[in-house]
Amino acid sequence: MQQNRPKKLLINDVELDVVGLRVKVAEQWRTIEVKQLALLQLLLDNEGKTVSRDTIITTLWPDIIVSDNSVSQLVVQLRKTLGDDKSRPQFIKTVPRVGYQLIAAVNDVPDIASKLIKAQENRPIYWLLGGLLFGAVGYKVTGALLTTPAHTIDYKYQSRLTASPGAEVYLRYSPDGRYLAFSHVGNNQEQFDLSVIDMKTQSLHNLKSTGYSEEAPVWSADGKWLAYYRYDPFSCTVRVFSVDSTIEMWRLSPETALFECDPAQGPKPLFWPKETAIYAQQWRDDDVKITRYHLESENSFIITKETEYSDSQGMLHDVNPNNQMLLFSHAKQGKNQLLSKSEFHGDLNKRLLSADAKGPVVWGRESGTYWTGDDSLSLSDIAGKSQKIHTPNGVITDIAVDFNHGHVAHSEGISQVNLYHLDTSNESDSSDLIAISSAAKLDILAEVSHDGHWFAFASYDQQIKSQRAQVEIWVKHRQRPTASLLALLPSQVFPKQLLFSPKGNNLLIVSNRGDTYLINLFSKKLVTIIQDYNKTRNMVWSADGQSINYQARHSEGTWQLWQYSLNETTNRLLSKDVKSIDVDELALASKNQSFTGFLDDATSYLLKYTAQDIDPNQLRASLRLYQPALFEKGIYYVLRQGHQLYLYCYYTDRQENVRVRALGTYLYDINVPLSLSTDWRGEHILINKVDGIETDIVLHHFTPKTQ
Known part of the structure; x- marks a missing residue:
C-alpha cells in the first residue's frame, strides 16, 4: 500500500490536487468531493489490484451500515468527476461480482523544469560562457555602463527560458548573476511556488512548493541568503533561508521568520542592498509606507531596529546599492512620474520621466539610466533619451538585470480579463456568474444602467500604447445574447469612466486626457462635449437626462461649474469659482466615481459599519482593487482575502453585512483597472475577473557601445 503519495498526481491526463480537493479535466479545474477522493486514494493505494466492494465499504464507511448501492453510486460520481465512461473505461474498471480496479497511468505532475527551454543547439554552453565573459570584459573596457545619454547598447535576443502554463513573475538575479529566482504559478492554480534557474547549467530547481504561496524572492547583498513572502489568506511572513551551499541542498535549509506582513494585500517587492538592511513596502491607510529593517546575523537573522518612513514617496521600484539611490513611481496629476532619491534623506532630487510611467x-548600471517594461523593454536616461530593446508578445511584467554577464531577463505575456453578469433578482433562480464578453481582449470599466437593462464596457488589447491601438466601447441589452460594438475611441484615448444617463439611452465616456464624449446607444454617434480641460470632476446627469453638470479646472487653477445641454449641444458656464464643499453635503448614494473623494467617502462609510466583521487594512486594500458599487438599499464591494476574492454587500436598510459569493482568485497585479457596477435596485451586477495570466521568461544579452 502506498504510504507517502505526493499531494499532486497525474492520472492519465487528469491532474489531482489532494490538498485543494480538486481535479483538472480538459484544462478546467473542478471540485472533487471528500468521499470521492477517499475512494480514489483507496484505488491508488492498490494500483493495479482489484479492490472489493466490501473493502470499499469498511474503509470509507467504517462505523456506518450502508447498502451495496452506496458503493455503486459513489463510483458513478467519481467517474463523472474524472470524465470517465463506464462503457469504455480509461480510469476505473468494473470487475464483475468483485469490485473495481484503477487502470489509469499514474505519474507525478511535471513541474516547470520539464518544460524549461534549453540553450539553442547551435549555441553550445561554452559559446554562452564565452559571450558572458566577453560581456564582462566589455564593461571593464568601456567603463561605467550608460552613464550619459551618449551611450547605447547592442543587444541580442537569446532565448526564452521557460515555456510552461501559468505565470513566472518577481524575477531576481543573484548578485553574481549565477542564479535567477522567481515565483511560478501553474495554470489554474491558486498559489505561487518558489523556483530558481541555474544560468550556468540551464537547469531549473523548484525550491518551495507547499500549501502556502511563496512570492517575491530577494537575494542578500552577499548572495548567501534568499528571502521571500510566505503568504496565505490569514497570515503573511517574510522568511529567509541559507543558499550558501550546493543548490540541491537549498530546499532543506532551515528557515527563519524575519517579520510579519499584511495578508490583506499582495506582496510588493523586497530590496536587500546591504547585508544589514532590507526594505519592505506596503499600503497603509492611503499611502505606500516603506520600512527599513536593520539586521544582525550569525547563523540566522534577527531584527534589531525598524525605521518607517512616514513621508510618502510613492511605489519603490529599485535600489542601487552602489550609491543608495532609490527609484520611485510617484502619482502626480494623474500620471506616474519616476523620481529618484538618495537613501531617505533630503528632497527628491531628480525627476526622471515626465510622461506616464507604468510597468516595472x-x-x-548608473543611477542616470533605467530599464522600463510594460509595452516594450526600453533603456532610458535622465535626459529623456530612450532606446527600445524589445517588443513583447503582450506586456512585460517584471525585469531583472545581471550586469556581471550582460543579461536582461524579463517576463512577458498576456492576461485574460473578462466581464461577468450576476443576477440577484428575486425572479431568478440562478446565482452563477455568466460571461458576457470574450477572452480575446481585456474588457474593463463595467457600467450598468439605472434600470438594469443595459450593460456597457470598454475593450482593448494589452498593447494599448501602439499607435494603431483603439479602445472599443461595447453595449449589451440584458435580454439579448450578445454585445454589439458601440464606438471606437480616437487613437491613444483611454477611458477612465463610463456613465449611463438616467433612462439608459446615452452614455458618457470620460477619458484619461480630461476630454469627455457622449454617444447615443441607438444612433451610435460619438460626440466630444468637453475638451481642452486637463481635469474634470463631480459629473452628474440631470434627472430628465437632458443635461450634464460638471466641474472643470481652469488654466489658472480654479474650478468652474459648467452645464452641457443635449438639446442645444452646447456648454454654458454656471459659476466661475466653485469649491468642493458644494457637493460635500450630497448623500453618498447620489455620487459616482467622478466625485472628489468618492473612494474615501465610500471607504469611511464601510469602515464605520463593517469594523466588527472586516479588518480595516484588508478593506482599504480591497477597495483600491475594486471600487464599490452603490444602489438604493446598500453598497456592493469586493474583499480580497489572500488570493481569494469575495463579493460582499452592506445593506443600509437593515444594517447587515452579507457575503454574497466567492468570485475566484486574484494572483498578481497586472496593472489593469477592475470594475464593479450595479443597477439602482442592486439586482444586476457586472464584475471583472482576471481569468488567467500566461507569462514566460525571456533572456537578452547586451554589450555596451559608445556612440
Whole structure:
C-alpha cells in the first residue's frame, strides 16, 4: 500500500490536487468531493489490484451500515468527476461480482523544469560562457555602463527560458548573476511556488512548493541568503533561508521568520542592498509606507531596529546599492512620474520621466539610466533619451538585470480579463456568474444602467500604447445574447469612466486626457462635449437626462461649474469659482466615481459599519482593487482575502453585512483597472475577473557601445 503519495498526481491526463480537493479535466479545474477522493486514494493505494466492494465499504464507511448501492453510486460520481465512461473505461474498471480496479497511468505532475527551454543547439554552453565573459570584459573596457545619454547598447535576443502554463513573475538575479529566482504559478492554480534557474547549467530547481504561496524572492547583498513572502489568506511572513551551499541542498535549509506582513494585500517587492538592511513596502491607510529593517546575523537573522518612513514617496521600484539611490513611481496629476532619491534623506532630487510611467522599472548600471517594461523593454536616461530593446508578445511584467554577464531577463505575456453578469433578482433562480464578453481582449470599466437593462464596457488589447491601438466601447441589452460594438475611441484615448444617463439611452465616456464624449446607444454617434480641460470632476446627469453638470479646472487653477445641454449641444458656464464643499453635503448614494473623494467617502462609510466583521487594512486594500458599487438599499464591494476574492454587500436598510459569493482568485497585479457596477435596485451586477495570466521568461544579452 502506498504510504507517502505526493499531494499532486497525474492520472492519465487528469491532474489531482489532494490538498485543494480538486481535479483538472480538459484544462478546467473542478471540485472533487471528500468521499470521492477517499475512494480514489483507496484505488491508488492498490494500483493495479482489484479492490472489493466490501473493502470499499469498511474503509470509507467504517462505523456506518450502508447498502451495496452506496458503493455503486459513489463510483458513478467519481467517474463523472474524472470524465470517465463506464462503457469504455480509461480510469476505473468494473470487475464483475468483485469490485473495481484503477487502470489509469499514474505519474507525478511535471513541474516547470520539464518544460524549461534549453540553450539553442547551435549555441553550445561554452559559446554562452564565452559571450558572458566577453560581456564582462566589455564593461571593464568601456567603463561605467550608460552613464550619459551618449551611450547605447547592442543587444541580442537569446532565448526564452521557460515555456510552461501559468505565470513566472518577481524575477531576481543573484548578485553574481549565477542564479535567477522567481515565483511560478501553474495554470489554474491558486498559489505561487518558489523556483530558481541555474544560468550556468540551464537547469531549473523548484525550491518551495507547499500549501502556502511563496512570492517575491530577494537575494542578500552577499548572495548567501534568499528571502521571500510566505503568504496565505490569514497570515503573511517574510522568511529567509541559507543558499550558501550546493543548490540541491537549498530546499532543506532551515528557515527563519524575519517579520510579519499584511495578508490583506499582495506582496510588493523586497530590496536587500546591504547585508544589514532590507526594505519592505506596503499600503497603509492611503499611502505606500516603506520600512527599513536593520539586521544582525550569525547563523540566522534577527531584527534589531525598524525605521518607517512616514513621508510618502510613492511605489519603490529599485535600489542601487552602489550609491543608495532609490527609484520611485510617484502619482502626480494623474500620471506616474519616476523620481529618484538618495537613501531617505533630503528632497527628491531628480525627476526622471515626465510622461506616464507604468510597468516595472529597474536601475541601469548608473543611477542616470533605467530599464522600463510594460509595452516594450526600453533603456532610458535622465535626459529623456530612450532606446527600445524589445517588443513583447503582450506586456512585460517584471525585469531583472545581471550586469556581471550582460543579461536582461524579463517576463512577458498576456492576461485574460473578462466581464461577468450576476443576477440577484428575486425572479431568478440562478446565482452563477455568466460571461458576457470574450477572452480575446481585456474588457474593463463595467457600467450598468439605472434600470438594469443595459450593460456597457470598454475593450482593448494589452498593447494599448501602439499607435494603431483603439479602445472599443461595447453595449449589451440584458435580454439579448450578445454585445454589439458601440464606438471606437480616437487613437491613444483611454477611458477612465463610463456613465449611463438616467433612462439608459446615452452614455458618457470620460477619458484619461480630461476630454469627455457622449454617444447615443441607438444612433451610435460619438460626440466630444468637453475638451481642452486637463481635469474634470463631480459629473452628474440631470434627472430628465437632458443635461450634464460638471466641474472643470481652469488654466489658472480654479474650478468652474459648467452645464452641457443635449438639446442645444452646447456648454454654458454656471459659476466661475466653485469649491468642493458644494457637493460635500450630497448623500453618498447620489455620487459616482467622478466625485472628489468618492473612494474615501465610500471607504469611511464601510469602515464605520463593517469594523466588527472586516479588518480595516484588508478593506482599504480591497477597495483600491475594486471600487464599490452603490444602489438604493446598500453598497456592493469586493474583499480580497489572500488570493481569494469575495463579493460582499452592506445593506443600509437593515444594517447587515452579507457575503454574497466567492468570485475566484486574484494572483498578481497586472496593472489593469477592475470594475464593479450595479443597477439602482442592486439586482444586476457586472464584475471583472482576471481569468488567467500566461507569462514566460525571456533572456537578452547586451554589450555596451559608445556612440
